[in-house]
Amino acid sequence: MSGSRLPGTPAGEERVVLHVDMDCFYAACERRRDPTLAGEPVVVGMGYEAGERHGAVATASYEARAHGVESAQPISGALAALPRAATAPPDHEGPVGHYRPVDLPYYREVSEEVRAILHDVADAVREVSIDEAYLDVTDRVGWHSVEIFAGSLRERIEREAGVSASVGVAPNMSTAKVASDHDKPEGLVVVPPDAVREFLAPLPVDELHGVGPVTARELRSLGIETAGDLASTPRDRLVSRFGSRGGTIHDHARGRDERVVEPVGKPKSLSSESAFTEATDDVEVIRERLRRLADEVTARAESRDALYKTIGVKVVEPPFDVNTRARSLSGPVADASLVESVALDLAREFEGERVRKLGVRVSNLSFDAATQAPLDAWEGESPPPTSAEDDADDGPGGTERGGDPEGQTTFVDFS
Template sequence: MSGAGFAGPPTSDEERVVLHVDMDCFYAACERRREPTLRGKPVVVGMGYEAGEPHGAVATASYEAREHGVESAQPISQALEALPRAETAPDDHDGPVGHYRPVDMAYYREVSDEIRAILHGVADAVREVSIDEAYLDVTDRVGWHSVEVFASSLKERIDEEIGVPASVGVGPNMSVAKVASDYDKPDGLVVVEPAEVREFLAPLPVEELHGVGPVTARELRGMGVGTAGDLASADRDALVSRFGARGGTIHDHARGRDPRPVEPVGKPKSLSSESAFTEPTDAFDAVCERLLRLADEVVERTESRDALYKTIGIKVVRPPFDVNTRERSLSGPVADADLVESVVLDLAEEFEGETVRKLGVRVSNLTFAEGTQAPLDEWEGEREGGVGAEDGLDEGEARSEGPDRDDGRSEHDRPADRARGQTTFVDFT
């Protein structure tokens, strides 16, 4: 949507420009990135599912699979009735078939980390709410006159660099942006300017509003409230009496109000920066130059947050998506820009002569409390990693795993800390 803007002095909400980035059928999209031949075909990703077996449940289904009745949380056995497995369908079967894959959280986290690096590079404030969903406050970077171009470029970058589609909603707050990103899935882009919010929301069913689930929607309809417009016009006191404080919250959301700031959930566990080459390169000088620039960006971010770090690492992605990570850890936290540069270049030596598609630098095991730095020559050792790494979240809050859904309720977990000095797989952005 677009509009003529607002009249009169802007409120704080009208000054904010918030994006909600939601990956479409994320697990299925990751499988298609890994197997490009699956593009355009029905893909079903199952939890508790093993290849060729009928047990487990659907974690996500591509839109092509949904057209044939396959839905999230559905038993795999039921999904197979609607979409027989492609590998075992009879030769004379002339109906649709599905391509079934087991959940591979390690790989999905790797892809999510690459997306996360892009998001943190284009916004000063990012709130990651799941493996496939985040809010961005870009108020200080872009205005309403140019936000559509900004959001479109972000979508294109994610698609081109990462290889998975995203839907983006833009609004003056998180609630409106969330509704906007759901409005035109898949691969959608909807911009709702401040002056358009009430008109945009009014005709939507109440369950389309952020914070209104199926049970609440049924209760609201029992009260004669079926649309967001109905909810916006409803008696606030009656809603609070029926639903408690949440009644006031959903009433605000129906009116396009949401005062919550876009901020990280909890303190970051690591800080990182990534950059992709326009064309893969084997020029080691160019690799080192890019790594030093990324190191400077990461150090600047740690200094702005008064953070110390115990672990320094790099990420090297070789074509097409061969992810390799190396990191070293001190016996205690430090803050030393020269040390970061030295370690980064030392770790990079292993990849001299390799063709590189993308690079990353990360500092982790962060400490925010004041304290004494550790001696700079006490190393725990070097760790190695590659594709299939499971290091979980870089920034934000650890979450439990769950089905991958387009409503943003998919979540993920972070494994326990690694043992001192142990060689292990790692991954980061």
């Protein structure tokens, strides 16, 4: 396609933006925990236990969706479409579903593993929910090799975190999001700058970022069926009907989005993680990797002028047995040698065990240097291991689809 450079973007300055969206994330986490669920219909939700009268589906695997189970559906409808395997009568011959309760602390733990990978490959990461994020990798990769880069990222997420993702690549956020939804699951769609309008034009309007079901119905009532129709509609007509949002969706249909990929608010924790090619019990190899991770995470904290009160490690044993340990100071500090020392000490508990992945994290962050505490003020000699709930406080949080990651969590996954 010729002459389709994004309006207002100088030659050679097109951004390279990725949208990473996990595939049926809650169900994928349950499969990671129980590999026997691979390929089976999995439904994560509430209200399917005997005696419970109300509930809803949080997410359904693609196999479950094939039998009519959908996210946000009443659990009664899901059970009618796909009986629960645990309670199906012995003579039942049709398909059955494997129902699991929502376990947000565990999902946040897995999400944090994915988040660590994203921050390792990109300098600018905007986490918009527990299972999706935008990355600006302009300074790391060019358009000539971004497909290889994105494919490697997707493979790394599956290899190290045990869940799958779809990745969309485009010169702006809204188009990248459309691209990541375009070929789910495990999709990889790259939309170069000169192909944005061509890619968007034939798509139904409800596939555009920012166009929900109600807006889509209104647009269709105006004879606007596709993104191409929307792009060719006079802008003032859309603004008159939808207000400023009309201008926004008009821009998105034309491949325009001036938003910058930047974090939402200040982080609650910083971490660095690394997986071994093969699990190892070599103490020196493990300790050297911990030293490198401690150096990486303290460098990131220093670059953000962040102090930290809690120092922790993550030790993952095969296949995905996650162990976390942490210690806290009486106040926030910035001390790289202390982080290394504490990380090595915490990991001693696992000496002799085979390890497939390691992580170092600093949390309970402060961004005021005046609050730095004395370095000899520990809160207790040997605090107990952090629980999944404690880890969740530092996790990505947020709504499953859009919204502020510091806001309340809802249990609906539309990936």
